[in-house]
Amino acid sequence: MPSRWTLLFSGLAVAAVLWAALDPARGGLATLLAAFALVAGGFAWLEGGTDSARDLTLVATLGGLAAAGRVLFAPIPNVQPVTVIVAAAGVALGPRRGFAVGALAAIASNMFLGQGPHTPWQMLAWGGCGVLAGLAAPLLRRRLPFAAFCTVLGFAFGLVMDMWLWFGFYPHTWAALATVLAAGVAFNVAHAAGNLVLALVAGPELRRVLDRYARRARTEVVWA
Numbered sequence: 285m286p287s288r289w290t291l292l293f294s295g296l297a298v299a300a301v302l303w304a305a306l307d308p309a310r311g312g313l314a315t316l317l318a319a320f321a322l323v324a325g326g327f328a329w330l331e332g333g334t335d336s337a338r339d340l341t342l343v344a345t346l347g348g349l350a351a352a353g354r355v356l357f358a359p360i361p362n363v364q365p366v367t368v369i370v371a372a373a374g375v376a377l378g379p380r381r382g383f384a385v386g387a388l389a390a391i392a393s394n395m396f397l398g399q400g401p402h403t404p405w406q407m408l409a410w411g412g413c414g415v416l417a418g419l420a421a422p423l424l425r426r427r428l429p430f431a432a433f434c435t436v437l438g439f440a441f442g443l444v445m446d447m448w449l450w451f452g453f454y455p456h457t458w459a460a461l462a463t464v465l466a467a468g469v470a471f472n473v474a475h476a477a478g479n480l481v482l483a484l485v486a487g488p489e490l491r492r493v494l495d496r497y498a499r500r501a502r503t504e505v506v507w508a
Contacts, residue, residue: 342497343381346373347388354393362471363478366393367437368487370410374417375424376494382414401452402445409444413437430491431483438476442468 346369353365366389374382390406391399417424417433424430446468454460 339381342377343373343384344388346385346494347392350385350389351392351395354389355396357478358397360474360478362442362474364475365482366390366410367413367441367475367479368434368482369490370414371417371424371430371434371437371483372487372490372494374414374419375421375430376491377418377498378421379415379418382418383411384414386410386412386414402448405445405448409441412444413441425488425491427484427488430487431480434479434483434487435476438479439472442472442475446472 350366350369353369357364366386370382370386370389373385377385387407387410390410391403394400394403394406416437420433424433446464449468450456450461450464454464
């Protein structure tokens with residue numbers, strides 16, 4: 285069951301979305317507040333399901349690893365390992381931890397690449413990748429389905445960011461939306477293609493490492 289904090293932040297996010305719909309002139313601020321509320325609700329959800337400090341340590345380590353990879357790949361536009369690492373975490377460790385790894389990777393990497401109003405939306409989008417991977421985990425145990433899924437996540441991530449950019453900073457017209465989506469095509473294709481290659485090369489191996497950790501974490505040792 286969701287905690288009361290998760291429900292509270294989710295309610296605030298819905299209120300912000302309604303504000304954006306009723307007052308488009310302040311849509312940028314309203315959607316920013318909605319993103320903050322959803323991210324906060326996601327971390328409240330994680331807290332409600334985390335069993336030990338080891339879980340938090342692993343989440344922080346994976347988030348830091350993904351962030352470091354994003355910074356390392358920064359010279360190659362939109363090619364980075366964050367999405368693949370987040371998806372592997374979601375499959376192996378569940379949607380809660382997948383969300384936290386994605387959100388932490390975004391905010392940690394932006395410490396080096398630049399924070400801004402895009403940060404909470406990146407946190408939300410990458411966290412959402414972890415949630416979706418966790419929910420679809422039984423279907424993603426083999427290399428090719430996992431790689432295909434990560435490819436789709438690359439386009440989905442780009443769509444979320446393009447929609448935020450359009451709603452927050454452009455006129456709310458179909459022409460403006462088409463312009464934003466067209467401008468993002470090359471970046472989204474690069475993201476998806478990078479995910480495909482990285483997932484084919486290392487995705488299942490990373491998932492198996494995390495699977496082994498998850499099994500050990502669930503094992504109780506009873507001393508006679």
